[in-house]
Amino acid sequence: MKRKSLILLALSLIFVACKNNEESTQCNINVNFSFNVNRDSLERDSMKYVNDAGNKYMVTDLQMIVSKLQLVHSDGTTQVFDKSVHFVDLADTSTFTWTIEDVPIGIYNSIGFVFGLDSTMNVTGAYPDPPINEMIWPESLGGGYHYLKLNCKWLSDKELLPLNFHLGPEQMIDGSDTTVIDNSFIVTRISDFEISSKFENVFEVNVDINKWFGPTCIIDFDKIKGVWIMESHEIQEMARENGPNVFSMNKKTVK
Amino acid sequence: MSRYVEVLIIGCLTLLIALICVSCEEPEKEQTPYQFDLPSYFPSKLNVSDDNPMTVEGVRLGRHLFYDGRLSGRTDTDSMMCCATCHRQENSFDAGIDNPLFPGGFTHGLTGIRTNHVTMPLVNLVFNHNGYTWNGSLNGKNPVENMRCLEDMLWIVITAGDELCGDTNTVRALFQSLHEYSEMFEDAFGTSEVTVDRMGRAIAQFVNSIVSCDSKFDRYLKGEAVLTEEELLGYELFMTEEGGDCFHCHGGAANPLFTTNKYYNNGKDSVFTDENDRFKVTLREYDKGAYRAPSLRNLKYTAPYMHDGRYSTIDDVLDFYNSKVLNTPYTDVLMHHAPEGGVHLTPHEIAAIKSFLMTLTDESVITNEKYSNPW
Numbered sequence: 001m002k003r004k005s006l007i008l009l010a011l012s013l014i015f016v017a018c019k020n021n022e023e024s025t026q027c028n029i030n031v032n033f034s035f036n037v038n039r040d041s042l043e044r045d046s047m048k049y050v051n052d053a054g055n056k057y058m059v060t061d062l063q064m065i066v067s068k069l070q071l072v073h074s075d076g077t078t079q080v081f082d083k084s085v086h087f088v089d090l091a092d093t094s095t096f097t098w099t100i101e102d103v104p105i106g107i108y109n110s111i112g113f114v115f116g117l118d119s120t121m122n123v124t125g126a127y128p129d130p131p132i133n134e135m136i137w138p139e140s141l142g143g144g145y146h147y148l149k150l151n152c153k154w155l156s157d158k159e160l161l162p163l164n165f166h167l168g169p170e171q172m173i174d175g176s177d178t179t180v181i182d183n184s185f186i187v188t189r190i191s192d193f194e195i196s197s198k199f200e201n202v203f204e205v206n207v208d209i210n211k212w213f214g215p216t217c218i219i220d221f222d223k224i225k226g227v228w229i230m231e232s233h234e235i236q237e238m239a240r241e242n243g244p245n246v247f248s249m250n251k252k253t254v255k
Numbered sequence: 256m257s258r259y260v261e262v263l264i265i266g267c268l269t270l271l272i273a274l275i276c277v278s279c280e281e282p283e284k285e286q287t288p289y290q291f292d293l294p295s296y297f298p299s300k301l302n303v304s305d306d307n308p309m310t311v312e313g314v315r316l317g318r319h320l321f322y323d324g325r326l327s328g329r330t331d332t333d334s335m336m337c338c339a340t341c342h343r344q345e346n347s348f349d350a351g352i353d354n355p356l357f358p359g360g361f362t363h364g365l366t367g368i369r370t371n372h373v374t375m376p377l378v379n380l381v382f383n384h385n386g387y388t389w390n391g392s393l394n395g396k397n398p399v400e401n402m403r404c405l406e407d408m409l410w411i412v413i414t415a416g417d418e419l420c421g422d423t424n425t426v427r428a429l430f431q432s433l434h435e436y437s438e439m440f441e442d443a444f445g446t447s448e449v450t451v452d453r454m455g456r457a458i459a460q461f462v463n464s465i466v467s468c469d470s471k472f473d474r475y476l477k478g479e480a481v482l483t484e485e486e487l488l489g490y491e492l493f494m495t496e497e498g499g500d501c502f503h504c505h506g507g508a509a510n511p512l513f514t515t516n517k518y519y520n521n522g523k524d525s526v527f528t529d530e531n532d533r534f535k536v537t538l539r540e541y542d543k544g545a546y547r548a549p550s551l552r553n554l555k556y557t558a559p560y561m562h563d564g565r566y567s568t569i570d571d572v573l574d575f576y577n578s579k580v581l582n583t584p585y586t587d588v589l590m591h592h593a594p595e596g597g598v599h600l601t602p603h604e605i606a607a608i609k610s611f612l613m614t615l616t617d618e619s620v621i622t623n624e625k626y627s628n629p630w
Contacts, residue, residue: 162582
């Protein structure tokens with residue numbers, strides 16, 4: 001039994017080697033995330049950031065989910081990698097790179113991905129394995145997963161207070177309002193580019209943390225003191241307004 | 256055909272021949288892969304070392320070793336100690352507050368030296384990818400090479416002054432001389448030669464086989480049981496920010512391990528004197544006073560609670576979360592009722608959370624013969 005499988009393994013190695021000979025029509029792309037505040041690289045645990053409302057804060061943890069990488073081909077067709085999901089954790093630099101495999105080479109007009117999970121993917125229990133299972137979102141708020149956990153401490157009248165800026169699909173806990181605020185959105189970058197196996201295909205995503213709190217909708221920590229963000233329609237909606245400004249995407253030129 | 260492919264094919268053929276040769280030398284005995292029977296909502300990503308795949312034979316050997324007092328390297332009854340001395344099945348593989356050997360559940364090693372912390376239950380560890388022990392020092396990135404994986408635990412336990420306080424050569428020689436083991440080693444590893452490395456692998460396989468997925472709450476998730484109104488209220492409170500706000504660290508239906516296995520400071524202290532906290536591993540200032548969040552399965556059997564066993568009842572723990580939480584710079588942000596000192600629920604609501612926690616009791620861990628003393 002064991003011997004047979006070893007022979008099979010060796011044979012399949014030969015197979016794989018031969019297949020590589022054909023001119024490759026697919027390749028991998030890497031999406032690299034970096035976290036910043038006004039262009040400076042984000043420093044964890046450092047009480048040096050000030051938002052548009054003037055609140056002084058630091059970031060202790062950040063976890064987020066991105067998904068459904070999509071590419072628009074020059075002929076107008078869209079290629080959606082609808083199973084692709086990636087978890088990014090500020091505490092673990094190995095999560096900063098999201099690799100998408102088997103992307104058809106060619107000329108494209110735009111690239112995008114979903115911040116969070118759209119409603120087709122955001123189903124309770126869909127991701128039972130760690131690390132995504134630590135992102136669970138209460139069933140009574142619609143279930144599924146947190147899109148973002150941005151954990152901060154901020155200084156109010158010299159007292160240090162926690163701020164859990166947690167985003168996800170939100171509905172009223174007591175059932176009084178069943179509209180779901182889904183603050184997932186698509187981050188896109190538009191302009192022609194080539195995906196090719198001749199060079200590394202790298203896209204850089206800058207995440208400017210401070211832009212979650214303004215300027216489109218100013219989120220003043222002092223005013224939302226005592227509000228449970230996960231349960232607040234209002235704050236989830238403000239985050240949806242601010243979100244698109246948080247992300248910016250570039251293609252890296254690699255020789 | 257390109258030169259590249261030629262080289263590859265020649266390489267593969269050489270490999271093929273080599274593999275056939277190697278497989279010819281393999282012993283005739285084959286091991287049976289160990290299978291888990293897990294509910295669909297459970298994680299499927301297992302933390303099993305590539306070079307120590309779980310087999311029925313390996314788990315069987317590991318179980319015998321886990322329960323063998325001669326692991327201490329001694330054979331007189333007073334000097335016997337093994338994993339099961341401190342990790343008892345009747346306590347969900349924790350020491351237990353009612354342990355006759357260790358009053359209050361505070362364990363010590365063979366020579367009487369107290370362990371740094373209280374024990375941890377050995378349940379669902381196969382789903383933990385975040386390091387072992389309260390501070391996670393046993394992890395894949397530990398600079399010390401033999402303190403990285405579950406397989407290393409035996410070596411650590413044998414030599415630790417606060418545990419078996421023995422030496423590996425004596426233990427190896429002793430187990431080589433025990434005839435009852437030669438066939439088990441042969442079955443598990445294809446050789447009757449005893450090494451501490453093989454012993455450690457077998458024990459890791461057994462520990463990894465201990466799974467809890469049959470509590471009342473599991474049966475509720477499988478549609479085989481209903482929760483009472485009180486239990487449902489407790490679950491609701493457990494899962495909401497304005498309620499008990501427990502789920503960020505302790506999971507829920509979609510994380511049925513009831514822990515994230517991550518490290519947090521849950522706001523018990525303002526001065527940190529324990530040298531073996533998470534800070535020791537990460538050297539991150541805000542990891543002072545942080546420990547791995549334990550699973551909340553089988554709390555009924557795992558008192559005393561917290562790394563230092565400071566609470567002896569679940570009521571004490573809930574009382575702490577309700578009104579005794581400290582808002583220090585070190586308190587984790589996820590404890591975001593800390594500025595008010597706790598979640599401030601009513602006695603009725605606290606009772607509901609407790610009822611819910613009791614639905615995580617899994618008697619099958621306590622009674623399953625697969626995990627019991629084989630001697």
